[in-house]
Amino acid sequence: MRSLSIKLPGLSLKNPIMPASGCFGFGKEYSQLFDLNILGSIMVKATTPEPRFGNPTPRVAETPGGMLNAIGLQNPGLDKVVSEELPWLEKFDVPIIANVAGSTEEDYVRVAERISKAPNVHALELNISCPNVKTGGIAFGTDPEMAKDLTKKVKAVSDVPVYVKLSPNVTDIVKIAKAVEAGGADGLTMINTLVGMRIDLHSAQPILSNRTGGLSGSAIKPVALRMIYEVSQQVDIPIIGMGGIQSAEDVIEFFYAGASAVAVGTQNFVDPFVCPTIIEELPALLEKLGYDHISDCIGRSWKKHEQPAYHRA
Amino acid sequence: MKKELCQVVSNQSIADSIYELTLSGSMVEEMNEPGQFVHIKVSGGLDPMLRRPISIASIHKEKSEFTIIYRKQGRGTSLLAEKKQGELVDILGPLGNGFPVEEASVGDTAILVGGGIGVPPLYELAKQLVKKGIKVITILGFQNESAVFYESKFAEFGETYIATVDGSYGTKGFVTDVLSTKNIRGDILYSCGPTPMLRAIEVSSYAPKVYLSLEERMGCGIGACFACVCHVKDDPDGHAYKKVCSDGPVFRAGEVAI
Numbered sequence: 001m002r003s004l005s006i007k008l009p010g011l012s013l014k015n016p017i018m019p020a021s022g023c024f025g026f027g028k029e030y031s032q033l034f035d036l037n038i039l040g041s042i043m044v045k046a047t048t049p050e051p052r053f054g055n056p057t058p059r060v061a062e063t064p065g066g067m068l069n070a071i072g073l074q075n076p077g078l079d080k081v082v083s084e085e086l087p088w089l090e091k092f093d094v095p096i097i098a099n100v101a102g103s104t105e106e107d108y109v110r111v112a113e114r115i116s117k118a119p120n121v122h123a124l125e126l127n128i129s130c131p132n133v134k135t136g137g138i139a140f141g142t143d144p145e146m147a148k149d150l151t152k153k154v155k156a157v158s159d160v161p162v163y164v165k166l167s168p169n170v171t172d173i174v175k176i177a178k179a180v181e182a183g184g185a186d187g188l189t190m191i192n193t194l195v196g197m198r199i200d201l202h203s204a205q206p207i208l209s210n211r212t213g214g215l216s217g218s219a220i221k222p223v224a225l226r227m228i229y230e231v232s233q234q235v236d237i238p239i240i241g242m243g244g245i246q247s248a249e250d251v252i253e254f255f256y257a258g259a260s261a262v263a264v265g266t267q268n269f270v271d272p273f274v275c276p277t278i279i280e281e282l283p284a285l286l287e288k289l290g291y292d293h294i295s296d297c298i299g300r301s302w303k304k305h306e307q308p309a310y311h312r313a
Numbered sequence: 314m315k316k317e318l319c320q321v322v323s324n325q326s327i328a329d330s331i332y333e334l335t336l337s338g339s340m341v342e343e344m345n346e347p348g349q350f351v352h353i354k355v356s357g358g359l360d361p362m363l364r365r366p367i368s369i370a371s372i373h374k375e376k377s378e379f380t381i382i383y384r385k386q387g388r389g390t391s392l393l394a395e396k397k398q399g400e401l402v403d404i405l406g407p408l409g410n411g412f413p414v415e416e417a418s419v420g421d422t423a424i425l426v427g428g429g430i431g432v433p434p435l436y437e438l439a440k441q442l443v444k445k446g447i448k449v450i451t452i453l454g455f456q457n458e459s460a461v462f463y464e465s466k467f468a469e470f471g472e473t474y475i476a477t478v479d480g481s482y483g484t485k486g487f488v489t490d491v492l493s494t495k496n497i498r499g500d501i502l503y504s505c506g507p508t509p510m511l512r513a514i515e516v517s518s519y520a521p522k523v524y525l526s527l528e529e530r531m532g533c534g535i536g537a538c539f540a541c542v543c544h545v546k547d548d549p550d551g552h553a554y555k556k557v558c559s560d561g562p563v564f565r566a567g568e569v570a571i
Contacts, residue, residue: 022538029537032535050552064359071538269533270364
């Protein structure tokens with residue numbers, strides 16, 4: 001599996017495959033199905049300072065090739081995540097990426113400062129792109145200056161590198177990416193979900209109680225690829241790509257676009273074994289395509305030169 | 314819990330839009346509790362993308378088979394209705410916590426109350442209760458005569474009453490009308506069906522112990538996605554919660570807010 005190892009700020013990954021935040025809880029459920037040690041990393045569920053219940057149900061709706069969710073950042077709160085959820089994950093040899101969320105700047109700073117000290121948290125994912133909460137979330141991710149300021153403040157208190165999760169619900173994602181890079185972000189994760197809606201045929205009302213929800217699944221893959229392609233050419237920090245990944249082929253496509261690692265989200269719900277399956281299939285696919293190492297694929301859709309050394313483990 | 318390609322043994326219509334599907338697979342070894350469900354990928358493609366949770370109606374250990382009963386309603390269940398004998402179906406299961414048979418003691422009377430597509434999981438429950446020496450009384454509610462199914466199968470296990478909303482079969486009205494007019498009382502009551510029916514059962518006093526099986530839109534089916542969360546009864550506006558898929562779908566009455 002040497003062909004899959006990747007080094008990113010704060011992260012020494014045995015392979016570049018990880019479940020995306022919000023799609024894997026804190027790992028307990030999936031640990032009943034497979035050995036979590038095989039994963040490159042785990043992006044755990046968003047954590048806010050206080051416990052949150054989230055939105056009323058229905059919280060999910062479907063569309064061909066995708067799903068809409070409006071969970072609303074339900075989580076047990078910072079205390080419990082630090083005292084119970086993260087320690088439980090210590091038994092696995094897997095670096096954790098902690099997803100940090102909140103309603104105010106102070107919320108983000110408070111969560112980041114404490115969660116970054118957890119021994120198995122090797123990086124933070126700053127969630128400035130959740131479309132399903134009334135305050136915070138996406139508000140920080142659609143305004144470049146706010147995004148930059150928040151990144152700076154979180155960087156100042158974090159003990160580990162900070163990746164910023166970008167929202168696709170913007171006119172110019174490159175502008176936001178550059179702003180958070182200028183704010184000191186060590187990396188980017190992209191994309192979060194696209195805001196969408198489904199309406200019930202009989203009630204004539206939106207299916208989701210939150211009315212709108214975040215669209216994920218293979219339907220959004222082309223949007224994610226286009227955005228990663230654009231952003232990776234304009235920033236000097238690595239990108240963890242996500243958005244509709246279902247297969248080893250999809251992973252390679254994201255690397256070609258400019259990602260240096262990838263996260264699998266919605267497909268975990270369809271096939272709980274999707275991560276182990278992709279990890280198993282990637283080496284043969286790389287060989288078939290003629291690459292010695294997966295890092296050879298990074299940005300191949302737009303760059304011709306050799307890969308920077310830091311990508312090689 | 315495992316993911317397996319199960320083989321279709323039979324798939325047939327048994328009432329208006331109601332289908333009975335029997336599948337074979339090694340996951341049957343793990344099926345013990347009545348009221349658990351399986352999560353079915355009905356399409357190999359992307360529409361629908363998510364799995365469909367359907368409760369287990371009966372377990373046939375000796376043949377490594379199990380039966381589910383579903384209503385052909387949307388795209389997912391319409392595709393499921395087209396599955397032919399011998400076809401393989403991608404199934405995750407068994408999932409969730411079912412009806413506690415151990416809460417009923419030998420000599421007790423158990424009341425089973427089902428509404429519409431909530432009837433199926435009560436069948437395996439009736440089978441297991443009777444096997445244990447518990448008296449079973451069943452009350453089933455349907456929209457009309459053409460929607461009625463499994464009456465004779467439940468009748469093999471004990472007194473069985475049917476209510477239809479339009480009065481075209483059995484007692485006109487709801488299951489609660491049967492319970493009240495026949496003055497049915499028991500030691501324990503198990504129920505599955507529409508939420509208004511479960512609410513009516515919850516505030517009634519047909520039995521001292523009551524267990525309800527809930528339904529909710531699900532994502533993963535294993536407790537990771539937080540799609541099917543409900544409040545707990547003691548803290549209806551707080552942040553305490555239960556997940557219907559992995560804490561339920563069966564809850565003691567009064568445990569969660571319905």
